[in-house]
Amino acid sequence: MDRQTYQKIYSSLHNFGDVFRLSEEHTKPAGMLATILNQKIVKMTRFKHRKVYSREKELFSRWKQGRSILELAEYTYFPPTLMASLILKNCDLSRKNINWLFKHLDCIENRRLRKEVRKALEADYFFSPRAHEMQCKKGEMGEEIICKWLEDKRISYCTEAEIRAQGDGKTPDFVLSDPIPIDDHMVRWIESKALFGDDFEHKHYAKKQFREYADIFGEGMVVYWYGYLEDLDSEGEGYLIKDYSFFEGCKEQIDELFNYLVYW
Missing domain, CATH: 3.40.1350 (Trna Endonuclease; Chain: A, domain 1)
Incomplete structure (x- = not known):
C-alpha cells in the first residue's frame, strides 16, 4: 500500500464501524483494515497505559460510587478489558488471578462485578481473551x-x-x-x-x-x-x-x- 493511502485510512479508522466504509472507499480488503485498526488501538493503548493507571485510585472510587466498568472505559478511552483488570487489581487480586478469572467468569463472587466484567470482555475487540x-x-x-x-x-x-x-x-x-x-x-x-x-x-x-x-x-x-x-x-x-x-x-x-x- 502506498503511504498516502495508508495515512488516509489510518487517520480515519476509529472503530470497527469505519472498517467496511473505508474498505469500499479505498477498495481494500476489510480484513486488512481491521488489522490496521487493531494495531492502531494497541499502539495508542501502550502510550496511554501509564497515564490511566496513574489515576487508578480515582477510577476505582468512581466504580465503587456506581460507575460501571464500561462507562469508565468510555470515559478514559481505555479498552474495557484493561479497565476491568484495573478494577480487579484494586480489589486486591493478582495479575495471575485476574487472567484466570477472565476465563472463569462464573467464579467472580460479586454479582455486580461478574456482570460488568462479562460485558467488558464481550465489548472488547482488541484485548479480551477471545x-x-x-x-x-x-x-x-x-x-x-x-x-x-x-x-x-x-x-x-x-x-x-x-x-x-x-x-x-x-x-x-x-x-x-x-x-x-x-x-x-x-x-x-x-x-x-x-x-x-x-x-x-x-x-x-x-x-x-x-x-x-x-x-x-x-x-x-x-x-x-x-x-x-x-x-x-x-x-x-x-x-x-x-x-x-x-x-x-x-x-x-x-x-x-x-x-x-x-x-x-
Whole structure:
C-alpha cells in the first residue's frame, strides 16, 4: 500500500464501524483494515497505559460510587478489558488471578462485578481473551498457508517447532532445506506475520528477529499477510517482503484468513 493511502485510512479508522466504509472507499480488503485498526488501538493503548493507571485510585472510587466498568472505559478511552483488570487489581487480586478469572467468569463472587466484567470482555475487540485467541488463530492460519504453498511446490522445510525440538535457539517459522530463488534472492527461511507491515511493527521485528535470522540462516522472506507499506526499507537487510498476493493457488485459505477477525 502506498503511504498516502495508508495515512488516509489510518487517520480515519476509529472503530470497527469505519472498517467496511473505508474498505469500499479505498477498495481494500476489510480484513486488512481491521488489522490496521487493531494495531492502531494497541499502539495508542501502550502510550496511554501509564497515564490511566496513574489515576487508578480515582477510577476505582468512581466504580465503587456506581460507575460501571464500561462507562469508565468510555470515559478514559481505555479498552474495557484493561479497565476491568484495573478494577480487579484494586480489589486486591493478582495479575495471575485476574487472567484466570477472565476465563472463569462464573467464579467472580460479586454479582455486580461478574456482570460488568462479562460485558467488558464481550465489548472488547482488541484485548479480551477471545481477541487474543483469534489473533493466535490468525497466526496459525498464515503458517498453514505457507505450509500448503511449500508442499504444493515440493519444497522441503523444517518448522520452528521442529528446529526448537532439536535444541536450537531463536529461529524463523520455516527454514528451507535448500534455498529457492525469489526476486533475485536465494531464500533460505520464511517468517510469517499475521499483521500489516507498518513502520512501527516492521522496525520492532526487524530489530528483534529478521536481522538475526539473516545473520544466522542467510537470505530470507518476511510475509506480512495483511499487506505492508510499499516503501518499507529492507534493502541490504538480508530478506525480502511479501504479502498475501504472493501466494497463488491459496485463494480459499487467504479469503478465510482475511475474513476471520472481521466478523465478531
